[in-house]
Amino acid sequence: MIVTxxxxxxxxxxxxxxxxxRFPTTDADAVSGIELCETADDVQAALQRAVSAGKRPTxxxxxxxxEDFAVNNxxxxxIDVSKLNTVAAAPGGGYQVGPGAxxxxxxxxxxxxxKVNIPMGSCYTVGAGGHLSGxxxxxxxxxxxxxxxxxxxxxxxxxxxxxxxxxxxVDAHTDPDLFRALRGGGGANFGVIxxxxxxxxxxxxxHLTSGGVTFPWATMTEDKFIQIAQxxxxxxxxxxxxxxxxxxxxxxxxxxxxxxxxxxxxATWHDMDGTNDLRVPTEFLDLFLKCDTQVAExxxxxxxxxxxxxxxxxxxxxxEGKHRWNTKPWLEATVDxxxxxxxxxxxxxxxxxxxxxxxxxxxxxxxxxxxxxxxxIPEVDTGCVISVDSYGGxxxxxxxxxxxxVPQRGSVMKLQYQMYWSNPAEDAVxxxxxxxxxxxxxxxxxxxxxxGTPFPGDYYEGCYINYPDQDMVRYPFWPELYYGTGKLYPxxxxxxKKYDPNNIFHNSMAVRT
Amino acid sequence: MKRNWxxxxxxxxxxxxxxxAACSGAxxxxxxxxxxxxxxxxxxxxxxxxxxxxxLFRTAGERWTALGTVPAAAPAHLLLHPTLPVLYAxxxxxxxxxxxxxxxxxxxxxxxxxxxxxxxxxxxxxxxxLPRHAVLTGGATHxxxxxxGGGIYNLLPVAADGSLLAVSAxxxxxxxxxxxxxxxxxxxxxxxxxxxxxxxxxxxxxxLTRFTLVDGTLxxxxxxxxxxxxxxxxxxxxxxxRFAYTTGxxxxxxxxxxxxxxxxxxxxxxxxxxxxxxxxxxxxxxDAISLLQV
Numbered sequence: 007m008i009v010t011x012x013x014x015x016x017x018x019x020x021x022x023x024x025x026x027x028r029f030p031t032t033d034a035d036a037v038s039g040i041e042l043c044e045t046a047d048d049v050q051a052a053l054q055r056a057v058s059a060g061k062r063p064t065x066x067x068x069x070x071x072x073e074d075f076a077v078n079n080x081x082x083x084x085i086d087v088s089k090l091n092t093v094a095a096a097p098g099g100g101y102q103v104g105p106g107a108x109x110x111x112x113x114x115x116x117x118x119x120x121k122v123n124i125p126m127g128s129c130y131t132v133g134a135g136g137h138l139s140g141x142x143x144x145x146x147x148x149x150x151x152x153x154x155x156x157x158x159x160x161x162x163x164x165x166x167x168x169x170x171x172x173x174x175x176v177d178a179h180t181d182p183d184l185f186r187a188l189r190g191g192g193g194a195n196f197g198v199i200x201x202x203x204x205x206x207x208x209x210x211x212x213h214l215t216s217g218g219v220t221f222p223w224a225t226m227t228e229d230k231f232i233q234i235a236q237x238x239x240x241x242x243x244x245x246x247x248x249x250x251x252x253x254x255x256x257x258x259x260x261x262x263x264x265x266x267x268x269x270x271x272x273a274t275w276h277d278m279d280g281t282n283d284l285r286v287p288t289e290f291l292d293l294f295l296k297c298d299t300q301v302a303e304x305x306x307x308x309x310x311x312x313x314x315x316x317x318x319x320x321x322x323x324x325x326e327g328k329h330r331w332n333t334k335p336w337l338e339a340t341v342d343x344x345x346x347x348x349x350x351x352x353x354x355x356x357x358x359x360x361x362x363x364x365x366x367x368x369x370x371x372x373x374x375x376x377x378x379x380x381x382x383i384p385e386v387d388t389g390c391v392i393s394v395d396s397y398g399g400x401x402x403x404x405x406x407x408x409x410x411x412v413p414q415r416g417s418v419m420k421l422q423y424q425m426y427w428s429n430p431a432e433d434a435v436x437x438x439x440x441x442x443x444x445x446x447x448x449x450x451x452x453x454x455x456x457x458g459t460p461f462p463g464d465y466y467e468g469c470y471i472n473y474p475d476q477d478m479v480r481y482p483f484w485p486e487l488y489y490g491t492g493k494l495y496p497x498x499x500x501x502x503k504k505y506d507p508n509n510i511f512h513n514s515m516a517v518r519t
Numbered sequence: 520m521k522r523n524w525x526x527x528x529x530x531x532x533x534x535x536x537x538x539x540a541a542c543s544g545a546x547x548x549x550x551x552x553x554x555x556x557x558x559x560x561x562x563x564x565x566x567x568x569x570x571x572x573x574x575l576f577r578t579a580g581e582r583w584t585a586l587g588t589v590p591a592a593a594p595a596h597l598l599l600h601p602t603l604p605v606l607y608a609x610x611x612x613x614x615x616x617x618x619x620x621x622x623x624x625x626x627x628x629x630x631x632x633x634x635x636x637x638x639x640x641x642x643x644x645x646x647x648x649l650p651r652h653a654v655l656t657g658g659a660t661h662x663x664x665x666x667x668g669g670g671i672y673n674l675l676p677v678a679a680d681g682s683l684l685a686v687s688a689x690x691x692x693x694x695x696x697x698x699x700x701x702x703x704x705x706x707x708x709x710x711x712x713x714x715x716x717x718x719x720x721x722x723x724x725x726x727l728t729r730f731t732l733v734d735g736t737l738x739x740x741x742x743x744x745x746x747x748x749x750x751x752x753x754x755x756x757x758x759x760x761r762f763a764y765t766t767g768x769x770x771x772x773x774x775x776x777x778x779x780x781x782x783x784x785x786x787x788x789x790x791x792x793x794x795x796x797x798x799x800x801x802x803x804x805x806d807a808i809s810l811l812q813v
Contacts, residue, residue: 034685038736060672060690060737062644080644081688081736167701169693479617507703508670508693512646514618 008052009042020351022077022084024069025131028355028433029077037064037077037084044089046173046200050163053198054171056083057510064513065198067105068133069351072358073474075194075513087135090200095119100158100205105135110341113210117337122207125150130341138202140472141190141412143420145255145274145340148399150208154189154410155401159203162188164196165510173200178409187501191411192471192488195498195517196505211253211276214339215284217329218272219294223263231269232372234297235260235394238271239366241293242396242418251286252399253278260392263380276336284331291329355430357437359423359444359475361460362397362414362467371450378443383435390425390440411498413490414467422473441477456483462491474515484515557630558583559606561594573597573608573626577633586633592622596652601659604628605681606635613648613668621650621666623675625682638682644689647671651707656732657715661687663730663737665719670694670704672719672730674737690737695724707768708753712778713760716740722750722768727776745776 011017021040023029030036038061041052056063062082064075069088077084088106093115096102101122103112110130116122125146127137142153150156159177162184166172174197176185187196221234238258245251253276261267271294273287375392382388397420407415425440445458451465452458459481460466468487469478478484489495495517502509502517509519556578563571571593575586595611606626615622621643626635643650649668655677656663662683664673674688692704705723712718717730717737725748729741745751751765756778763776 032685034687057691057693060692060739062646062689062691080686165693166696167694167703168696507701508691509646510691510693512619514645518619 007044008048011040011042013038021086023351024066024071024077025351025354026070026072026356027351027353027428028357028430029074031074031078035074035078035080037079038081040084040086042086042089046090046161046163049085049087049090049198049200050171050173052083052085053163053165056085057165057169057171062512063198063510065135065194065511066133067135067193068108068131068137070129070132071136071193071474072356072472073476073513073515075474075515085198087198087200088133092201093119096203100203101207103134103138103202103204105133105138105199105202107134108132109134109137113337113340116207117210120207121210123150123210124153124156124204124207126153128340134202135199136193137472139188139191139193139199141410141470142472143397143401145214146211146276147401148252148255148396149276149278151400151403151406152190152410152412154412155406156204156207157189157202158205160185160188160199161201161203162197162199164505165508167507169508177203181505183497183501184505186409187411187498189410189412190471191498191501191517192474192515194511194513195502196511198511209278211278211336212280213277213282213333214336215275215277215282215287215331215333216272216339217287217291217331218270219291219329220268220270221297223261223267223269224265226263226269228373228376230297231376232367232369234258234269234271234294235367235372235375236369237293237297238394239363239419241290242398243366245289246396246418247398249399251290254286254290254396256290256396258394260375260379260394262388262390264389277333282333287331288329353428355427355433357425357440357475358473359440359477360470360473361421361423361448362417362470363419363421363460364417364465364467368451368465371447374447374450378446383439386427386432386435388439389427390423390443393422393424395420395422407490407494411489411494413492413494414470417467420470422470444477456481459487461487471515476514479515485518488515557586557628557633559597559635561591561597561608563593563595563611571610573606573635575633575635589626589635589637591624594624595650598653598655599628600655600677600681603659603681604630605638607653607655607662607683609650609653609664611649611651615642618642618645619669620645620647621664621668623650623653623662623664623683627681638680641675641683641685643673644671644686646691647673647686647689652709654709654711654717656711656717661732663709663711663717665706665709667705667707667722670706670721670723672706672709672737674732674735688732688736690730690739692721692724702750705750708751708765710754710756710763712756718754718756718763718778720745720751720754720765722746722752725750727751727754727763727765743776746772746774 011021022036043049043052062079063085064079066076066086090104091107092104093107093112094102109126109132126142127144138153162174163171255274257272259270273290275287398418402415404415407413448460449457462468471488485495498517499519503519558576558578560574571591573589573591573594576583592610593612594608596609598607606628608624610622612621624640625638627638646669647666650664650666653662653664659677662675670692672690673686676684676687694703702723706719706721708720710718719728726742727745728739730737731740746767749767749769752768753766755764763778765774
């Protein structure tokens with residue numbers, strides 16, 4: 007059954023938005039109504055109704071889109087597929103996941119059914135629809151690949167030239183071009199996905215063990231900052247590419263300087279066979295001993311008992327071979343984080359940017375990062391963070407670039423720039439600061455017309471389409487940042503023309519024809 | 520029946536289109552006053568989209584005096600507010616501020632000084648690319664824009680001073696399939712009917728479509744297949760609104776359609792090869808249908 011929520015409905019203001027409170031930008035930008043669907047047939051009917059009425063349809067699954075793609079749709083229709091959240095055995099074998107299933111529900115459902123896993127993200131409430139179609143990555147990507155690498159079929163509603171909505175079941179043999187495009191080409195480009203299928207899935211880990219080291223901003227210097235970051239980057243570009251390290255996920259949180267702030271480096275080990283051998287993460291954390299010998303001398307070292315409230319990782323003093331590890335059963339560790347705003351949409355406003363890195367940081371770019379992370383926006387609690395995630399491993403198999411729509415198969419780190427605030431009056435200064443910071447950092451190693459961006463080259467491999475950043479469309483080459491410099495984007499343009507000839511599904515960063 | 524106006528003839532006409540050989544498209548409008556007249560000619564260079572201009576002329580009989588030029592993105596169509604000294608320009612671009620959309624502008628006309636002052640520019644909706652034509656609704660409450668590239672119509676409210684507000688309504692067309700062939704929608708010319716409804720010509724759908732405004736939204740209420748196989752390109756109404764005249768998008772054939780309650784019917788061919796695809800617009804003047812192609 008479809009529940010239609012129009013502007014005169016008291017639910018409208020709550021349901022017209024996503025989790026990023028920046029959108030809709032104004033009342034005039036908002037949709038005219040929301041169609042809450044329960045089944046694929048509902049979605050087909052709602053989509054047909056919108057198309058026949060000349061209204062632009064946009065789609066929401068988990069509501070985590072970083073930009074305005076779903077809810078800035080003046081007078082249009084928002085098709086909500088969050089109730090299409092099936093996680094089940096698929097007819098004929100394998101597994102089926104609905105686009106509205108939250109990642110936490112997918113982890114739980116697949117584990118309970120068959121002790122298997124899709125290597126997805128760490129935010130419980132992110133919806134599978136956007137996450138999987140944009141590539142999807144997370145803590146197990148180095149071990150098991152991208153989420154999209156494992157998809158074997160998709161149910162999708164497309165719109166013909168004559169406006170007729172039709173259901174397609176696409177795979178490597180049926181509409182293989184569309185199937186490839188849906189494996190990382192970005193959500194909402196070609197139609198409305200109603201189910202993903204996976205013929206086989208890897209086993210879920212037994213345990214998840216985390217630990218880390220931390221460095222206070224109070225004693226930070228530029229040299230120390232560079233040493234920490236290059237220690238991390240060097241490992242990921244060298245030892246981190248070796249097979250035995252792939253079960254490890256690492257993160258370095260380069261946070262903006264505050265009086266009591268810290269830069270944290272964490273390691274998460276996935277126990278795949280029950281041995282929970284922690285030699286690899288121990289070896290990794292030991293590398294940071296050289297970065298700050300004073301840490302070992304702290305009278306009250308930060309232990310798991312003193313970890314920041316709500317922190318996922320337990321930071322320990324940097325004593326060689328003696329890290330404080332926190333081990334939990336994998337499912338418990340994965341789904342109880344309450345991450346991603348499970349309590350509701352709230353008032354958080356956010357802006358995000360991304361970068362794939364193919365090698366270690368250079369001193370030049372780290373000097374710029376340090377300068378920006380120690381520079382305040384006047385009268386504003388600047389509060390941003392650059393999350394540096396480990397990358398590569400199983401997802402860096404080159405052949406996958408040709409069977410999916412994710413061309414970045416040579417990176418060793420993936421950066422997510424994040425800024426959060428709640429006061430709308432701060433939008434302009436924050437967005438400018440964030441844009442200026444990013445542009446400056448990516449002018450260190452990139453020259454010429456591509457300066458200011460992580461354009462694919464020796465250092466970088468562009469940006470992640472699931473971390474969309476509308477600032478980038480000012481560059482005529484922005485599709486190359488997200489889809490590479492090869493033939494992928496022209497391929498996606500061809501798919502777009504073929505399966506969405508009316509350009510029904512469009513947004514500011516959609517594939518353009 | 521007139522064909523291809525000369526510039527001299529254009530100066531005598533109430534409204535027409537003029538363009539230079541180097542232009543891909545252009546729009547023009549003339550603001551008439553008792554003591555003098557102003558004419559506006561837009562030009563949009565084919566090879567430099569976004570680098571167009573609007574030229575101002577003072578007219579006195581057959582004499583045109585150039586007053587100046589205002590930079591403008593790509594003014595493919597110009598029209599005047601019926602009561603306010605405001606000129607609107609429809610810019611035929613496929614990208615505005617890096618997003619896939621067209622744009623429209625409003626200018627205040629200083630008739631005494633012979634100048635244009637930009638009141639504001641409003642982007643069209645996403646995917647509303649390559650807008651080609653527009654008309655003001657009854658009472659000039661809204662600007663109704665046809666975006667050929669995206670197959671979309673946009674409605675923009677007009678403020679009390681004549682400036683344009685953000686897009687308030689969108690109607691996205693889809694294409695047609697026939698005989699194994701498919702065509703995208705391509706709305707390219709619009710007109711205001713005497714009863715307040717809007718008439719639109721779409722070369723892709725090969726239709727004349729009547730739209731009505733209902734609670735601020737655009738609703739197609741009648742469609743007539745015209746110019747089968749090629750679709751209509753230009754559209755002009757007779758002054759009383761009894762007839763709509765259209766030209767074929769490929770052949771340039773001129774056809775007349777009787778209008779009853781705003782619904783088109785009785786398609787009658789009047790002339791073959793009346794226009795060429797390069798002709799940017801058509802207008803009805805007393806005793807003649809004129810199409811400008813310079």
